[in-house]
Amino acid sequence: MNMDTDPGVMLSQCFIAVDDHDKALAFYRDVLGLEVRNDVGFEGMRWVTVGSPLQPDVEIVLEPPGANPDASEADRQAMAELLAKGMLRGVIFSTPDCDALFARVEASGAEVLQEPMDQPYGVRDCAFRDPAGNLLRFKQRSAA
Template sequence: MTISLKYTQVTVNDTDESLAFYRDALGLNVVQDVSSGEFRWVTMGTNASDGHCIVLSVPHAGRSQSDGDALAELLAKGVLPMLVFTTDNLDAAYKKAVAAGAEVLQEPIAQPWGPRDCAFRDPSGNMVRLNQE
C-alpha cells in the first residue's frame, strides 16, 4: 500500500491577495479555482511530480460561524501551522519572495540540524519557510 499527501489547507484573509503572493513569490501555479456561494477554494501547486498542493480559503469557507471565528482569531495571531517548502536555489527563491513583498522573519542561514533556510510571512500572517538541503 502506498499513501502520499495530496492537499494542505492554508487559511488566508484574502484569497486573491494570497493567490498572487503564492504565485509571484513562490512560483506556484493555480491547479483549480472553485467557488461555492460567497466562498472560494484555490488549489495551487508546482510542476513537481509529487502532486502535493496547497488549498487557499478564508476562515469561514465550509465551516460553522463559531469555527470560522475561532480560525480567524488564530490566523490574526499568526499561530496557525507553518508551511515548509524546499527549493534547489534558496538564495534565488528568497530574493523572489522579498521582491514580491514578503515580510522577512529570517534571512537565509545554515541551520545546525542540516538545511539552509529562511522564513517569512504571507499576506495573512502565516509563517512560510523555504529550505535547501
Template sequence: MTISLQYYHVTVNDPEEALTFYRDALGLDIVQDVSSGGHRWITLGSADRPGTQIVLSDPHAGRSQADGDTIQELLTKGVMPMVVFNTDDIDGTFEQLRASGAEVLQEPIDQPWGPRDAAFRDPSGNMVRILQAPTQA
C-alpha cells in the same frame, strides 16, 4: 500499501490577495479554483514537480460561523501552523520573495540540523519557511 500527502489547507484572510504570494512570488501554478457560497478554494501546485498541493481558503469556507470565527482569531494572532517548502536555490528563492515585498522573518542561514532555510509571512500572517537540503559530500 502506499500513502502520500495530497494537499494541505492554508487558511488566509483573502484568497485573491494570497495569490500574490503563493502564485506570483513563489511561482506555484493554479490547479483548481472553486467558488461556492461566497467562498473560494484555490488549489496550487507545481506543474514541473507533481506532488503535494496547497489549498487556500478563508476562515469561514466550509465551516460554521463559530468555527470560522475561532480560526479567524488564530489567523489574526499569527499562530496557525506554518507551511514549509523546499527549493534547490534558497538564495535565489529568498531574493525573489523579498523583491515581491513579502515580510522577511529570517534571512537564509545554515541550520545546525542540516538545511539552509529562510522564513517569511504571507499576506495573512502565516509563517512560510523555505529550505534547501544540505549538499551531499
C-alpha cells in the same frame, strides 16, 4: 501490518487558511511560481488550489479560515482572529537555492521572519509570512 510492504500512501493535498484569495494568488502564483489548478466558489466562500509544476500530484488548497461547514460562527471568528495574529501553521517548501528564493520573496514585500541561515540539522533555510500571516519556511538541503 508488514512494515516491508509499501503502504501506497502519499501526500495529495494540504490546506492553508487565507483571508484574501487575490492577495494569496499574487503571492503563491506570481512570487513563488506555483500554478493555479482550480478556483472554486461555493456558498460565499472560495477555494483556490495551487501546486508546483515539479509536483503534479501535490496540491495546496488556499481556503477561507473556518471553512468547515460544521464550524459555528464563533469558531469561524476565532479562526479569523488566529489567522490575523499569524498563529496558524503554514508549510515548508524545498528549494535548490535558498538565497535566490529569499531575494525574490523579500523583493515582493513579504514579511521576513528569518534570513537564510545554515541550521545544525542539515538545511539552509529562511522564513516569511504570506499575505494572510501564515508562516512559510523555505529549505535547501546542505551539500554534505
